[in-house]
Amino acid sequence: MTEHRNQPDQARHEELERVWGNEPGWRSASAVNHTTVGLRFLITGLAFFLVGGVLAMLVRTQLALPEQDIIGPDLYNQIFTMHGTVMMFLFAIPVLEGAAMYLIPKMIGTRDLVFPRLSALGYYCYLFGGLIIMSSLVLQIAPDAGWFMYTPLSSSTYSPGPGSDFWLLGITFVEISAISAGVELVVSILRTRANGIALNKMPIFCWYILAMALMIIFGFPPLILGSILLELERAAGWVFFEVAGGGDPLLWQHLFWLFGHPEVYIIFLPAAGIVSTLIPVFAQRPLVGYRWIVLAIIVMGFISFGLWVHHMFTVGIPQLALAFFSVASMLVAIPTAIQIFSWLATLWSGKVLFRLPMLWILGFLIVFVCGGLTGVMLALVPFNWQVHDTHFVVAHMHYVLVGGMLFPLVAGFYYWLPHISGRMPSDTLGRWGFWLFFGGFNMTFLLMHLTGLLGMPRRVYTYDAEMGWGWLNLLSSVGGFVMAIGVAVVILDIALHFRFGRKAERNPWNADTLEWATPMPVSAYNFASLPDITTRHPMWDQPDLPDTIAAGKHGLPEVLNQRRDIFGSDAITGKVREIVHLPSNSWLPMQTAAVIAVVCISLLIKAYPLALAASFGVLFFALRWSWHNGAHPVASPWRDDDPVDPPLHSRTFDGPGLWGMVISLMANGTLYVSLLFGWFYLWTAAPQWTAPEDGPIALLPLFASGVLLSLAVLVFRRAVSQLRQGTDARLQSLLWLAAGLGLLHFLSLVWVLVTAPLTPGELAHDAVLTVMLYYLLFHGGLATIFTVLQAVRVRIGYVALRLPYEPVVVQPFWMYTLGVFWMSFAAFVLLPMAWGGV
């Protein structure tokens, strides 16, 4: 699409491009722009997908005929483990996050995500973490205990090599990326929508991404905790999962599936969002039952957390508890069915255009419904027992994940390709790609249901000819290769279209959502001016939007003081509340991620002093990052001509940073609650749980430490309260006092830890207590450092009465630290004393 602009307009666009654009050449690695970062996620994810696909082909080659020895058992274990790991952690989630990062700001009518540097950090953590994990495969020391790393198989006794360490450390590294994206997307959707996009006007895709992002916030921390505990057990010998020391391997299963089941929906929801976005476009009518779908998304987001035990039906749980999870597993089919019927009703009542993306949507409907039906079968406990750990489960999982994620993703690729490249894909190649993939997929996995019902277990590298599974496996393998050819054709189509594709006209699919109001190919700033939106279908109801936006007839048409500005809006009504100034290109995200990578690698090679030094490096870069904020000269220093209606966010008490802090603390809190769960679980369920007769933690010093912390929080709150009341006379001294009390709390906690006769290498009881104390120390120390920095910033003039924002952001961190301290005191110290077994 070529736009014809007059001279002033052209100058304005060039200025916007200069301020919002990336650095040229190799310096573009410092880019933080959501379009660039989102595309990088997508491309990197696709590269990992190809690796995962090649691993799958190796598996199918090995299993094609009975009694083959092309791949030995050890390498086979590495290959299937890495296939699952790569596809789940390095492809599915990051690619969908990348798609969300690319699309969300454009759909809600803004210029970028609200924490651009966090996006960039997330990308580099993903890239470096992914490369670290992949390096294990190259070195032939890849993890080989399955993608869910069950203990004791993954413990140092049964997996003595570094494979499991690569998985635990690498995946935790990659998960930083997921959590970053979760925080970023939640706050962006809630706080930076275009003026007028109230909750009931939000594009349906945003509801899906909001739910996905919140599920990441609550779903990933249990696995992060589990990985930390298992790595501590493997590397330091602390006991968490070994029965002999009072641990329990089932704790790992609980922590893993508390993450693992929601993970399926974390993958499904954005893909379903693509379906809900595309179907109305190709049916040329609004989505039937918008409110019903919103309801289904909310219900699915919650109920999917209540299903984790259905992965553990065979571990020996009372029948009644099994029944709870069986019913919950069936319940989740209801919100899924609401969506399916809504999509069918939309298609039924519209005039469907069978363009290329629609073909993949139809493939999704067929495959996913089949996967859903086998899911309901697996929710029935007796059937589940029969097919547990067979190829039936493998087939079901692929129907749900490939059907529920890959088909919509490819549909989305084809749909939004013109947006990225300005060109249309080839219809002929695209249709070939679809039919090869669809046919090959069903040939592979439909038959695999039967292989499983005939009793073939998963994860065996070969089988006897007389078992009768040979012909089914051969056909599955042929299907697998047909599917691979389909993938190759799609990739070829996408690659060729950049050169040979027909130029796309504006809004080529006649879509209703706002991303099609941006220039094609897309610009760095998305919208030359930020429109008011009063409808759920802006491009249908206001078809002149692209012209009026480009002509600067809406909000913030000019660049002010070389800043990247967007609107911040009310979470419910979408009315503009402030101007959010965003940070520009920066090397800090890459530097921070690189130092985290050093921590990760040094832990892998057991160079612990280096790991400690690199951890301080991470702290340094993170604090340097936080320093360049608010009224700092590189951010938005105070000016007399600063806008006041609406004001800049750093001049208010409720900017997006506060929301980011609270959402981050929700993730942090979930990690803490997972630790509490582990404590109570081991206490009540571990077969050989042992507690020392005398409590290992000194009660009074710990209590005194808590009193100091409480005083620090009171003083900090007093400082913020005075700011709110309109005075900053004692701000600096109060902050110094809070920091001093925080330091005393920290030091007393160190003393408690050092003097406690804890033996984490012998008793799970002591190991959990030690982790809890380190957790409290970490938070107490960090809160103190934050407060020292705030006091210094007050002295310099970056924080003041007219710049009150930062202490307000730090306050929830103090409150959280206080809350977890006293909760820990109650749960880890007082409750065992009261119960009689410390």
Add this chain to the structure above:
Amino acid sequence: MSPWSPLHPLHLFLGLVIWSLWFVALYGGLSLACEFAPPDQERGALTWVNASMLLLAALVSTFLLWSARRCWRAAPNADEGAATGRFVARIAAAVYLISGLAAVGLALPGVILPPCI
């Protein structure tokens, strides 16, 4: 807007939060009861564990269904930002309703199954 108002967006998910907490209490409570005070297996489902579980489920689901009715009745009265208010109240009513029904559905096996076998 007060968080207690049925038009407050908190109600979009509060019903399911309550349901989740109840579910955790149900599963955790069952585990604790079976660990520390398991009832006689021969009594089948007629145990204090099942009775407590069903009573709690009845209380929680009654509250959730009452909340659903409250939100539904408030929907037409939304004044400020009427469309958004109605949207929030109706979705919230449905969320409460589903949460209440889900609590009933999950507790039903307690009528026939013994708790700790």
